[in-house]
Amino acid sequence: MTALLAAIGDPDATAIVFFVGFIVIALAISYWAARRTRSTEQFYAAGHNISGFQNGLALAGDYMSAASFLGIAGLVALFGFDGLIYSIGFLVGWPIVLFLIAEPLRNLGKYTFADVVAYRLKQTPVRVAAAVGTLSVVVFYLIAQMVGAGSLITLMFGIDYWLAVVIVGAVMLTLLLLGGMIATTWVQIVKAVLLLGGAFVLAIWVLSKFNMNPLDLFSTAADQNGKKVLGPGDQIVTGSWDAVSLGIALMFGTAGLPHILMRFYTVPDAAAARTSVNWATFFIGFFYLLTFVLGFGAMTLVGQNAITGVEEGGNMAAPLLAQEVGGEPFLGFIAAVAFATILAVVSGLALSGAAALSHDLWVNVVRHGEAPQSEQLRVARIATVIMGATAIVLGIVLEGQNVAFMVGLAFAIAASANFPALLMAIFWRRFTTWGAVASILVGAVSALVLIYISPTIQEDVLGNTTSLFPLKNPALISMPLAFVTGIVVSLLTRETAAEEGYDELEERMYLGAARAPVPAEAGVARRPTAR
């Protein structure tokens, strides 16, 4: 075990070769993508040239973040079954995205989900509210990823925390500024293949020690650590309603995550959007089945004490397992994949935040949709720099803070602020501008306030003994509240233009934009000339 401890944080040549190798690949992709990024269409939506299968991989990549790869493997290794609650919750959001959101989104919008909410409503108030929803999700998600990235890279490569954050931020900014969505998508695809491949090899390697039978692995885990690891305990969810609230956040949050929704614009049409969710669901499900094996594998082969000895949260379970079965070279590979994961996910997040700032706020609110293409692209890059700098600064400032709750918070805001407004804008004729604004703001604010007075912040972060609100995740209250607010306010503020606009929305939503007339001002600000 001492050799094991020594190797992490003191990378050998292979780890550094893989790490530098991946950075070189990412930069090469940016350079290649830079020559293809000449319009906002390309900067935000990769020119709609990504195929359904490729986008499926990229979506899966966005989803298989460091939190799910390292985090869930670690939770399963430490708590057994309880860790699976997260992975299954993350997965079941995908069919919801497919059935309700993906195709309408592709047919109605251009770069952001606000395009769809604002399609037949008044542009300014809706876009401002949607930008608030988007930016709060993106910022909390980014903080969680950056702080996680800093500590993980520090742990794995033994460099300073601030330097780790700056490296991630700098590579991310280079990637985004040069190649926008094209570079981000291809880095995400490369990483998804590496991660799926690496996890698959690791899982097979583990199973080979248990007669290729997962049940042998699980029963060994139960013999070593007690039968309780195979059933639900009280580590992740303490109260019963906690489980339900977390379940709601995870399931509906997916359908409101801006960086996921934005990916549907990278494909040519609604059919490709559908294909991409189909593939993403397959890859993500497959990946989470692998995490069952990786988590229990780390529990038995590495041992819980060795895992918590390196890092208390269990995040090092998968890398330690890689070292245990495959030695230092495989550890180097998995460490580099973990870095790639962080880089690709923060890039997608920062890009969706930049789109909210530049496309929603600048182009459609400040400039009323009249900005020339060159200005739009310039503003998009400035917004990207703002998002990147924000990520780096917050990452450094919040060093050592407990930010684990921020992913759950981001999902809760996404499920409460973004998802209800998006759903009602698509399916409800009577939905109005003020209904949308109220729904988004009430969803975001109630999620924030409730989490502040919940045990998550009051007890886990601030160290108080009591908290006003009993649930760790607010979605059980905040999501229904956002729906009710949207419905009540819409019924109180009748908007004839929005109701009349619904016919046109419906036609475009079902039949696609191909033959439908391009709206001059709504939703789609302007359609760039062919290229």
Add this chain to the structure above:
Amino acid sequence: MSTQNGVFEGTRREAPRRRVSASLDELASRRFKVAIVLTVAMLVVYFAFILLIAFDKELLGRTITDGLSVGILLGVVVVFATWVLTWIYVGWVNRRYEPTVRELRKQQ
């Protein structure tokens, strides 16, 4: 909105537009029905699992055979259910929905 309606009416005659509308309404309500049924199916499967975690931990912890607990089996079942529901939807769209959409587009 006004310019957009102007473009719309200016480029299309009234009669065919209404015909598309009627069949479009039918198409829309069919797709909505399928989407809702499948969404509810997913919700039922997932929340059945979550409610068991919340209210019957003991059942999920019970072992069926050596190494396999009810909880792990159901977890795998939920993963397969997401795949199956996804395939059902994609199959329905490709067989039933897309041909109608193509037909309507022609009339447009």
